[in-house]
Amino acid sequence: MKYEHLQIEKKWQDFWVSNKTFRTPEIDELDRSKPKYYVLDMLPYPSGDGLHVGHPEGYTATDIIARYKRMRGYNVLHPMGWDAFGLPAEQFALKKKVNPKVGVEECVIRFRGQLQALGFSYDWDREINTTDEEYYKWTQWMFLKLYNSYFDVEENKAKPIGELKIPEGLNEEEKAKYIDSQRLAFISESPVNWCPELGTVLANEEVPEQMEKGFTVVRRMMKQWKLRITKYAQRLLEDLDRLDWPDNIKKLQTNWIGRSDGAIVKFEIKSNDGKDRSIEVFTTRPDTLFGATYMVFAPEHKLIPEITSDEQKEAVNKYIDAAAKKSDLERAELSKDKTGVFTGAYALNPASGIEIPIFISDYVLMSYGTGAIMSVPGHDDRDMEFAVKFGLDIIPVVTPEKFKDVAFRKIKTDEGEIIISGKGLEKMLNGEAKEFHAYCDEVKEGKTCFTEEGYSINSGFLTGLTTAEAKEKMIKWLEEKNIGRRNTNYRLRDWLFSRQRFWGEPFPLIHFEDGKIKALKEEDLPVKLPQVSSYTTSKTGESPLSLIEDWLYTTDPETGAKVKRETNTMPQWAGSCWYYLRYIDPKNNNIFCDIDKEKYWMPVDLYIGGSEHAVLHLLYARFWHKVLFDLGYVTTQEPFNVLFNQGMILGEDGVKMSKSRGNVINPDDMIREFGADSMRMFEMFMGPLEATKPWSTEGIAGLHRFLSRVWRLVVDDRTGEINSKIVNDAPTEDEKKLIHSTIKKMTHDIEDGDMKFNTSIAQMMIFVNEMYKLEKVSKEVVEKFILLLSPYAPHISEELWQRLGHSESLAYHTWPEYDENYTKAEQITVAFSVNGKVRSKKNVDVDMNEKDLEQAAFDDEFIKKHIMGKEVVRIIVVKNKMVNIVVK
RNA sequence: GCCCGAGUGGCGGAACUGGUAGACGCGCAGGACUUAAAAUCCUGUUGGCUGCAAGGUCAGUAUCGGUUCGAUUCCGAUCUCGGGCACCA
Structure with missing residues (x-):
């Protein structure tokens, strides 16, 4: 009997569903002495196209972990559901003139069918759908x-x-x-x-x-x-520290939150109507205040109509209208060329006392800071560009460190230390500061823009200080004069x-x-x-x-x-902000999730999904969770303890799969031809989960071949009986070594959390290849191997397990243990090299001491040949690894 | 422009804290079985040079340089590709 994947897979999928094999018991029926494990996939949107091969990649990984943890004696929560609100369903409904519900129901049936056809061990009793009235009741709540x-x-x-x-x-x-x-x-x-x-x-x-x-x-x-x-920006930022998430995702969120430390500075406005007005700006570089030579307001700024002079009114209004019409995208795209208009009004630089003109420009955003900026063209690229275009003054107020000795001098006098700079210093230096003056001239002419930190110059009481010192001193000065204060801004909106x-x-x-x-x-x-x-x-x-x-x-x-x-509706993100809590208590009519159950199951122990949700979904969900925490509805500060991002699966041509390119692989076809187990195995064998990698239909055929080999190892192809080479004898030493090192490798690969299942599968292949070489194989060893295979290829494993005489599903069978003694070889190959080049190899006993190893190297004929007639200057011996002889 | 990540055979990828580069699979080549094919099994497969052969020898992990007895691994510079952000003051 051949390996009939279609029949076997159907049989076990039906078995799991009808026996509710993967139902997670309610909290009162659970053995609370066992540890819990909550392993979660990102909530999918059930699109009309059905699954693509990218979906099962993450789902297979979580399924392997879920099945492994069950075998390890954990109470496992592994649910699935649907994020079914959204624009595609709405577009479909408008086109077909139906209620979106109709399309969604069809899509869900299709998606669920496809997932079940892959044999994922979800507890379908906990399935949720964000568009169910009983679900979105709680979103509204x-x-x-x-x-x-x-x-x-x-x-x-x-x-x-x-x-x-x-x-x-x-x-x-x-x-x-x-x-x-x-x-x-x-x-x-x-x-x-x-x-x-x-x-x-x-x-x-x-x-x-x-x-x-x-x-x-x-x-x-x-x-x-x-x-x-x-309001949660700081907590969302700080609490990233306590999460076991990939660094790049933490960084993305950090950048998205975008904390900037600086100061608010108040500028007096000299208005044309004589009224007293002032405007506050945010800056991260209060140390450059002396160099602020103009101001810019966002076109939407409310103060503009009040301060604009009569002569400038027309031009200003025209500019505001034009800016309003542009989309954000256009504003960004046209950004290469700075535009703006003078308002006719002036402000007073509080540090230098100089009158500075006020402009409007769309390079200043109303939605960040105060919607107005002080411009320091000498030390900000954008301000420099604008200043050059409009012919505005530029004052250098920061110098690179290399000029610090010629930019200013500290001199001790009876009255304390004084700073000499400018003309006075120039005389003293006798032309030594040529390069420094050239730098200053270039800044003034708009040719150089120094945006890094350095030392303050041309800045009154700040001159001579480092940027860090100058920032502090300026903030203190502003606070004393009551014209500014320390401030932190976030980019988050x-x-x-x-x-x-x-x-x-x-x-x-x-x-x-x-x-x-x-x-x-x-x-x-x-x-x-x-x-x-x-x-x-x-x-x-x-x-x-x-x-x-x-x-x-x-x-x-x-x-x-x-x-x-109210006729507005909530965005698609809303339902997915808390769905992980509903899985814990999906049928509760009194509350979205009972807090005792939440306390047991939360936080999520492993969360896998695509990195496209790195910021939005993961930030929104963290935010909602924190609000629920503050109000006492959950006991955890963060929802997702460990996060892992799966990589993308590309088409066979190495580019992103898309309908227009015609390189889309349909999982249904793959399952039909090769089987769900082959599909699962291949998706894991392609490479590390996080990597982006191309699909290969020839590759999945290889995994199908492997599973056929496993099948034939256990079942006689012709008779359908158990293979006669399987015997009840105790395992031989070689078999023990093989199975124990396979158990070890596979256990470590799952436990270390790197999600590199490709090497586990390689180890299983090595195991099977070795078993094929044997005349007789021990049943005990084969059974252990099937248990190891089962999280990866559950259908064939259950089938073989049953054929070997077990009446119960292996889903909760104990994961095999390994004995460290059998994972060590007695002999090991060491390399002998001369001047770092391997010249010979030899099998020696494990842990042979350094002296003997060295001797073995010198006794080696090839080594002798290479060191003959040369002076040995050094010998490096690494136990169980190599001997390197350095000669001259 | 800025911030991440990655470059290893024909291909996907292995290689623990610096110590035998290329595990495993795909593809390809050769062989066995077969009337034949498929399936299956076995063998080989980084490249150059050399040898009838076993082998020998040199080069080799994007490029260049450094540290080291020894570098795919550490450091510096450059190139390429992928992802994210993009006037955030």
């Missing part, structure tokens, strides 16, 4: 928690909004406004990427994709819901949380006629999406929900007043 919380800066944590201290002397309306301004979920007017053809806003990361398809994207101001993730779509979680909010907004109560959840058979986009930029009047108009459950529902 969490939104309410965010809405009804504020961030206490003193305690550095979120608290219920009821605990917010409200400033005294406010009337009711002001109070409400103040409270709204502190909520973690808040509404604000902000620019969005509006796509007229699609009739929706797009997330930044969706813009390039849609523009490629020929759609237009314009910037537009709209009222948007946002989440105050910026608040999370734009609303989308004008149908297919997302509705916000649990109602709008009264007078414009007031009210959050619904927990007991009013879920706010369900309308059960329409089809719908259309609105032309106004509102969600399609705004056209569904039956749904839109409702009554306030408390007062019965006529109200409108």
Whole structure:
């Protein structure tokens, strides 16, 4: 009987499902004395195309770990579910004029079928779907928690909004406004990427994709819901330290959060109307304040209309209009050439006292810092470029270290140390400082821009200090004069949380006629999406929900007043922010996850997914988790303890798989032809999990060949009986050595967490090759090998296990132990080399002492030949490795 | 431009803390079985030169240089490819 993968795989998949082999018991039935292991895949979006070969790569790795841990006696949680809200489903629904639910259900069935066909050991009883009403009820519930919380800066944590201290002397309306301004979920007017053809806003990361398809994207101001993730910037940054994540992912998040330390500096504005005004700017280089020769405001800055002179009004307005029309992308792309307009207003440099002009330019972003900057063209590339273009003054205020001796002199006098620089010093130096002056001239002319740290020059009380010292001194000076303070800025923006779509979680909010907004109560959840058979986009930029009047108009459950529902829906990221908690307690109707169960299972012990989620999903989920922690709903500060990123699988031609290139490999075809076990084995054999590597159909055939060899080792091809060479004898010494070193290698490969399963598979191949050479093989050894193979190729393993006479599944059988004594060879090959070049090899006893080894080398004929007639100057002996003789 | 990561046979990739480069698989070549083919099994497979042969010898882990008795591994510079960020003051 040949290795019939289709039949075997079907048999065991049915067995696992009907026996619920991989069901994780509820917490009260669990043996709590056993350790737990929570191994999780990133929540997939069930697209219409079905799985591609990249999906099973990560899933196979987690499945191997899950199966291994079960055999090691852990309570394992290994669930799967669907992130089914999202734009593709919505586009499909609009095109086919159906409810997106219809398409999603089909996709889920297909995806689930494909995953089961690969034999993954998920507990399907815990399957979740972010679009189920019973699931998104809790997403809405969490939104309410965010809405009804504020961030206490003193305690550095979120608290219920009821605990917010409200400033005294406010009337009711002001109070409400103040409270709204502190909520973690808040509404604000902000620019969005509006796509007229699609009739929706797009997330930044969706813009390039849609523009490629020929759609237009314009910037537009709209009222948007946002989440105050910026309050958590510092904690999100600090807590990266406690996570066992790849360094590059930590770095990506660190950069994304983008902490900058510096100072806020206040500049007085000399306005044309004589009113007193001032403007604050953020700078990371307060030490260069003396070199600030102009200021730039973002075009959206509110102060511009007030300060612009009559003569400049027209030009300024024109510039603002033009900037508003540009999308973020265009603003960035056209950035090579700096543009801007003078406002006609001036500010006073607080350090030098010089009047400096105020410009507007779109190279300054309204969304970072204060939306205005002080420009130090001598020491900032962008400022330099702008200054050259507009003919503005440039003052060098920092010198590279190499000029520090000619840039200034410290002289001790009776009154203490004084600094001499400038003209006075020039005379003293007698022309010695030529190069330094050339540097200064180049800076002034806009030819050189020194952006690194050095020593302050031309900077009054800072002159002669290092950049670090000058920063400190300037901040102190600013604080004393009350015109500035130390400050930290983050690049992280608040999370734009609303989308004008149908297919997302509705916000649990109602709008009264007078414009007031009210959050619904927990007991009013879920706010369900309308059960329409089809719908259309609105032309106004509102969600399609705004056209569904039956749904839109409702009554306030408390007062019965006529109200409108909020028509925005949440972004796709929302549901995946907390799904890992729902798996723990998927059917709970009272809370999203019982805290006792959370305490047992969390944090996730291993989380595997693609690096495309390095920032967004992983940052958003960490943020939500921290809010839940602050409010006491979870006991862990971080959700994902260990993270691993799988690499991409390319097409056979070495480039990314895509429909247009026609190099897409369909896993269904592979499973049909070679089997799920071959597929799993090959995906792991291609290389380390993290590597990007090309697919090879010839390669998977090789793994199928290997599994056939395993099959024939156990089963007689012709009769279907157990291979007659398998005997009940005790294992021979050679067999023991082989199986024990195989167990050792495979155990270590899984335990070390590097996810390099390719070498484990190579070891299994070596094992099988060796067994083929033997006349008789011990059944005990073969059985141990099948246990080792089972996490990788579970179907064939179960089948062979059964054929060898076991009535129970091997899924919970103990993982084989190895004996260190059998993993060591008695003899080892050592290399003898002369001057570092290997000239001979010899088998010697393990741990032969250095003296004997050295002697063996000198006795070696080839070595003799190479050292004959030469002087031996040095001998290096490394036990069990080599002897190197250095001759002259 | 900035920040990561990677360059090893025809291909995917091995090589523990510096100590025998190329495990394992694919492909290819040769052989066995077969009327034949498929399947299977066995052998060989980094390159050059040399030898009838066993072998000998030199070169070789992107390039150049350094440290070392010894470097795929450590250090410096350069090149190429992949990924991320991109006016964040």
